[in-house]
Amino acid sequence: MPNNPPSFLTRVFAIWHRHVRVYNKFLLSNGLPPFLEPLIFLAGIGLGLGRYIPSMGGVSYVRFLASGLIITAAMWTASFECTFGTFIRMEFGKVYDGMLAAPISVRDMLISEILWAGTKGLFFSSAVLFIMFVFRVLPVSITVLVPFVGFLTGMMFGAISLFVTSFVRNIQYFNFFFTGFLTPMFFFSGVLFPVENLPKAVRPIAEIVPLTHSVRLSRALCNGVFTPDLVIDLLYIVAATFVFGYFAIKRLRRRLID
Amino acid sequence: MSDTRVIAVKNVRKSYGGFLAVNGLSFDVDKTECFGLLGPNGAGKTTMMKMIYGMAIRDPHSDGSISVFGYDPLYDELKIKNLCGVVPQEDNLDIELNVVENLDVFCRFYGMSKSATRDRIDYLLDLMELTDKRDSKIKALSGGMKRRLIIARALVNQPKLLILDEPTTGLDPQVRHVIWNKLRAMKKLDMTILLTTHYMEEAFQLCDRLIIMDGGKKMMEGNPQRLLKDNMEHYVLELKSAGSFGKVEGFLKETAANIGSTTEAATKEGVTDKAGNDEGAFGEAVNAETETDETETIEAETDEAASKKAVIRVEHMEEIVYVYSNDPEVLQKAVCLLKGEDYYLRQSNLEDLFLKTTGRALANAQ
């Protein structure tokens, strides 16, 4: 009796496909905001704040901010997906229990969640980039690679968020993660101003938090200025994804399997 | 593997923080057999099933084992799940997808090709009579439709083993009978079925063999007809009030006395501890677990079956009194004495056996 369960990639992409399908069901409500948000940003910052701050980090302030916001768009969407989204799939809908009755392991399923978070990161940062192209804030050049950083950022925050979710028993607790971690990080990771401008005492914090490294990669691509230490940023992102992903899977397995 | 066992469970235990949900359970399920797990709420049925397809991990100890198609769920979870279909106790359809999408997504989980998926879905929707609900939202389905869809979903991979956890709970009789018929058809297709249910009729109709479990332990095992025949009086007289019982009590005592009462219980083999409280002729054998619930035994030897003693067993459940016996004539005579009082004389069924085995009163876990 031949009995060959589908391959690892088949399994992971089958679940990924399920997420894509659900997402595409509401194409208008899901697909429009990623484009609207950068438009609002351009209207608000470009016409308002941008006039008072002519340049930052050697480029126009609008352009400086744009290279950061491409990344935060990926961060937010990936984080929502793997906190609230995952929690609901796990606890309310019991969608995971359904999947786990098929030849799919907890590991397959969660790797797929991370991959999906990366996909959303890719899409959201592409949307921001597209608007920046249309309004000529960024040139069409090597900048087309920025969504790839969005993808990596999405995977990293997907993994971090899954890890957070593994501790959360009540959906309200995610607020601590968002207002206690992600929002403050937004201000100290070089999105709004270069981390070099931070007081000496705070600088190490900026180097520890994950967003800083993503922003640095994005900015390098947006400005076309590359330095060797970008390799460290890339390694940080890959390592954080694996480490948080590993522990998230370990902890969530215990929760999903009695 | 040359042996015909699909599932072999040996001395399996599962605890949740010190509480033993499954306590040393053993059973085997043969190929193409429909095997039932019966037992009150909290008996450990779902837990046992989950351990079989890897959704729960059994307690590690050396003499406990589970083998499904020769695979151990601890190590070959995916191989087992590849051969199984699972209908869980709680509906877990993907409410963000519609009917056909739910099936389609599942087909992908098994790595099925596009054309195989299309054919299989058409077949299953037809089988479960859901074709015209194809594009419905899950929320728009009735309970019965959801259940049928979950069964369809469990069948996408043409499983060799179908695991059904209370497949028909909450469904109306029509739907239930439809599902029974489908399951019988599945069995003919060489499918092995593991089933839990709280409907004794369902177990009786579908199961080739079953176990009755309680508190994580096996109380009884066998073919339902045989179990009933061997462990249960054939007839029951239900009396609606203690007053009615008063009218026949004398007669029953006398009858038992007339034909000679013995103190030995005749119907004990196979019935383990809890049910085995039929000692003493008409003695006040109070069920150890409960106070409202008492069992008395009146035993009598009939002429024609002197070897097999006829027993009259009386059980009180609040106001209602149950008189059990293998001898319909004795009960018939008792009925004559009732003179218009409410009664119900019937053949005993699996539910009576279930209650006899697991007790009538609620345990803490229920």
Ligand SMILES: Nc1ncnc2c1ncn2[C@@H]1O[C@H](COP(=O)(O)OP(=O)(O)OP(=O)(O)O)[C@@H](O)[C@H]1O
């Ligand atoms: N995840 C869990 N954590 C703690 N206790 C659990 C868990 N799952 C089950 N139990 C306990 O184990 C016992 C057996 O539960 P199980 O669900 O297997 O019973 P069951 O026979 O399926 O009951 P029912 O007929 O109500 O479905 C119950 O007492 C239940 O409270």
Ligand SMILES: [Mg+2]
């Ligand atoms: Mg159950």
